Amino acid sequence: MKNLVVRFLNDDSGATAIEYGLIAAGISITILAVVFSVGSQLQAKFSCVANSLSGGAPAC
DSSP states (O other): OHHHHHHHHTOOHHHHHHHHHHHHHHHHHHHHHHHHHHHHHHHHHHHHHHHHHTTSOOOO
16 A cells, blocks of 8 residues: 555656646647737738728728
C-alpha cells in the first residue's frame, strides 16, 4: 500500500496534461484575437470599396 501512495505522489503525467491544455488554450486565444482583428480590418476595407463603387468619395 505504501508503494502505491509513493508511486501516486511521484506521478507527473497529470501535470503534463494540464500544461499542454494551458498551451493549447493560449494558442487558441491568440488565434481568435488575430482573426477578429483581421476581420474588423477587412470589413472596414470592403465598406470603403462598396462606398466608392456606389458613388461616394474614394477614401480608401
